[in-house]
Amino acid sequence: MDNGMTLTTEQSAPPGFDVNEEIYRELNRTFSSLSDRCRDYGPDFRSCLDTAFQALRGGKLIRPRMLLGTHRTMTKGATGRTNHDAALQIAVATELLHFSFLVHDDVIDGDLYRRGKLNFIGQILKQRDPDNFSDRGPDPEHLHWACSNGILIGNLFLAATHQVFARVDLPHPVRLRLLDLLEHTMNDSLVGEFLDVGLSSRAITPDISTALEMSRLKTATYTFELPLRAAAILAGLSEEDERRVGVIGTHLGTAYQLQDDYLSTFGEAAEHGKDSFSDLREGKETTIIGFARATRYWKDIEVNFNNADLTTEQGEHIRDLLIRCGAEEYSRDTVRHHLDTCRASIEELRSSLNREVIDLLLTQVDQLDNRRS
Amino acid sequence: MDNGMTLTTEQSAPPGFDVNEEIYRELNRTFSSLSDRCRDYGPDFRSCLDTAFQALRGGKLIRPRMLLGTHRTMTKGATGRTNHDAALQIAVATELLHFSFLVHDDVIDGDLYRRGKLNFIGQILKQRDPDNFSDRGPDPEHLHWACSNGILIGNLFLAATHQVFARVDLPHPVRLRLLDLLEHTMNDSLVGEFLDVGLSSRAITPDISTALEMSRLKTATYTFELPLRAAAILAGLSEEDERRVGVIGTHLGTAYQLQDDYLSTFGEAAEHGKDSFSDLREGKETTIIGFARATRYWKDIEVNFNNADLTTEQGEHIRDLLIRCGAEEYSRDTVRHHLDTCRASIEELRSSLNREVIDLLLTQVDQLDNRRS
Structure with missing residues (x-):
């Protein structure tokens, strides 16, 4: 992942x-x-x-x-x-x-x-x-x-x-805040995995909102929200500021995962190093696919989606259809939306956090923004 | 189980x-x-x-x-x-x-x-x-x-x-004792399961000491030692007395599991309600089998051990061989040994525990001793 x-x-x-x-x-x-x-x-x-x-x-x-x-x-x-x-x-x-x-x-x-x-x-x-x-x-x-x-x-x-x-x-009340965070992380992550398995095995009906929720729960929470909020608790931030830092983690993590899906489908294979079209070949239920499912292009995409023997030509055809149906633009916009929300949430913390923390968080957003592989 | x-x-x-x-x-x-x-x-x-x-x-x-x-x-x-x-x-x-x-x-x-x-x-x-x-x-x-x-x-x-x-x-030092106990329980139980799977899939070489260790780790620790030691910690017993109570749990639990294997192989099916010979049919690596493996009778037992289609006649023949090779007597003696060790360990606690606790623990040993199903 x-x-x-x-x-x-x-x-x-x-x-x-x-x-x-x-x-x-x-x-x-x-x-x-x-x-x-x-x-x-x-x-x-x-x-x-x-x-x-x-x-x-x-x-x-x-x-x-x-x-x-x-x-x-x-x-x-x-x-x-x-x-x-x-x-x-x-x-x-x-x-x-x-x-x-x-x-x-x-x-x-x-x-x-x-x-x-x-x-x-x-x-x-x-x-x-x-x-x-x-x-x-x-x-x-x-x-x-x-x-x-x-x-x-x-x-x-x-x-x-x-x-x-x-x-x-640590004092027990601080430990309890960390335990709350761990509990929340565990629940999100295991429900994220549940949705992931359910979507790939067709036990759960695929749609865009489930695909989006899966990305947030399975990746964003434990990879971004958990470390940032734990740092906040350990640094003595208030519960309100910890919550805000958590929101930044959620949006950063969701942007990261959506961007991963975007680059895997639309990026240059030479840059991201993954097998071209592997997500399409494996039938991965990304938000890109979730968007396309609700358009009139889906019946043409579906023919070769989740086809283990997908040829380069068929893959390029699906990619073309995903652009035409608006899924590519939607995906790009959604990543941007999450990164913008991150920046806005970071600004809200200017009064409580020192400038270096603000800069560190903004740098992480910028790094994602410039990521091409 | x-x-x-x-x-x-x-x-x-x-x-x-x-x-x-x-x-x-x-x-x-x-x-x-x-x-x-x-x-x-x-x-x-x-x-x-x-x-x-x-x-x-x-x-x-x-x-x-x-x-x-x-x-x-x-x-x-x-x-x-x-x-x-x-x-x-x-x-x-x-x-x-x-x-x-x-x-x-x-x-x-x-x-x-x-x-x-x-x-x-x-x-x-x-x-x-x-x-x-x-x-x-x-x-x-x-x-x-x-x-x-x-x-x-x-x-x-x-x-x-x-x-x-x-x-x-609870005060943190008491919580730490409970966390130590939980950690020990987790490790024992998962290694017990590891041995169980390893023995049935032949990834681990079967012998009597591994079969015995598996029973202790997989069953005795979390079913007997854990509740008894947790009770001791919560009741404010010293670490030394907690350890003694734990030893009782280990022997009680091991006796229980060995007795389960004994009854399943040698008990009356009508009494214990299990399918006759199911352990033999499934190739369960009990201490009974572990004992038999080291005797000259094994080559005859082995013919139909782990045979899903074992007939009643074949099952009775294996049972007869298990008696003749000494596995039945060994198994009975081992259960008795663990129950005797329990009683001796309980006596050691007479000076620290009230009479009712001693009686309660002895009652549990007696119940196992009289168990026929």
Whole structure:
């Protein structure tokens, strides 16, 4: 889902300070501590756990970096408690949550690869059957074993996320605000995944508003709203300002996801690096498709939508029809609308936040605005 | 897994006080509150949630009843704070955890029924395709939808369990003890499930010690150790006494699970109500089988072990071989050993606990000892 994500908060780190390194150190500490508590479980499970750690290392740390970068900027020059250690722990917990969602998503989608490399499930499968491993036709019983591992490891990380939030060394009312945020994030994300699976399996009737809600719930909440609001809580912002920061996250995240869909369908394959027409080939229920469904062009688009053997010519024809029916323009306008709403929401915070935070948030909006891949 | 579980703590409730009713009231309150937070998600998800609540109601409440009954007995006559409300909340959280495990187990095992009724996955499947529903051959895409629902609903209940533990209104050090217990329970249970799936899919080499560890991790920890230790923490017992109570739970739970396997293989089908030889037919890696594997009788047992079409005659022949190889005697002795260890551990607590608690715990051991079905 976050293939090609370019948004970064690294720019906001003080010169000479490597925020990634700090996050990796804390992440490794978390892995060691999980490993340590599992040391008595025998070699089979410990090997599974090591495979999980290995598969999950090397991510882009989008969420922890956004959280930590924002928190650091919000507390710059503050006297007294800045909750830096707590922020680092919660930042790493957002990465654990991401791990849990990734693994469960891969189980649900039956995916064995992520970014061209074997994912956790793919690695377990390969370990189970190194000689006959093939992504085209794995032995069903071996695949079942690998997917069961995926469900259980996803649960382990989901529990670990909650443990970090529950234990963080903060006054209980602050911890409760973080727990409220986690609960809201969990609910949104799982309903987002529910809608995603429901739309692709036709268990839920596809339309534009469901596609839009899916993007917001599945991506925007946990990838943008969660880190920004957590930073706000940890920096001591009022509940009202936390809510406003959350609104920025929601619109930023929705714009990001819609833009992803836009670039995948209308962008230059050479730039975004994805397979051309893969969304059309897989029958992905984006807002672009949701818009087109309600137009008279749909009967012509539908002929080859969700056709695994879509040719380049057929793909280009669908793209042409999507432009003619107005879906391309609608999609572009919607991204712009969300980015404009972000900017307006950021302006509302000028009186409560320092200039650097405002600039940091505006920079993130600008980065999305200029994104071409 | 807890088919036919007869253990009860109801006897310990004061006369006229219906502990079940109190638990159901709190459980319904929890469901309402979950429902309420999901009210904006649209009819599809809300319907899924209602189906989950409906499928999960009507359980025997073994864990919350054990927790609440034990806690009440431990705090009988106590002056000052007894943490009754917190105990009720944590009791209900153990039921939420059980829900989560049940649904994920059913996803992993591909089960559509539990105790002869459609389980959550079966109900979602039937809703998806009311006309062509058949448990023999559901449409794979519909089954995938139902199982995805199962993963997500299991996650919802797993998160809800953690939220209850994280928010419970207790001094933070007490909350941390409960969170330690939850973490230990989660790890044991998921490694237990990992071993169970690994043994049945032959990804893990079957032997007696793995089968024994699986029983302890998958069943004893969350069904017996968790409620007893939570009661001890909430009743203000020292960490040392909490640990002792935990040891009782582990042995009680292991005895319970081994006895379940024993009765299923050697008990009277008319009494335990299960299909005769179902464990043998399914190739369940019990400690009985683990013992037999290391004897010279195994080559004869193995011929029809894990044979879905096992006849009564073949089943009786295996049973006879299991007796001759010593597995029956070993199994009976092991159950007795765990129950004796329980009684000895209970005696160690005589100086710290009131007589009623000792009697309550001994009653539970006696009930298991006399269990014939």
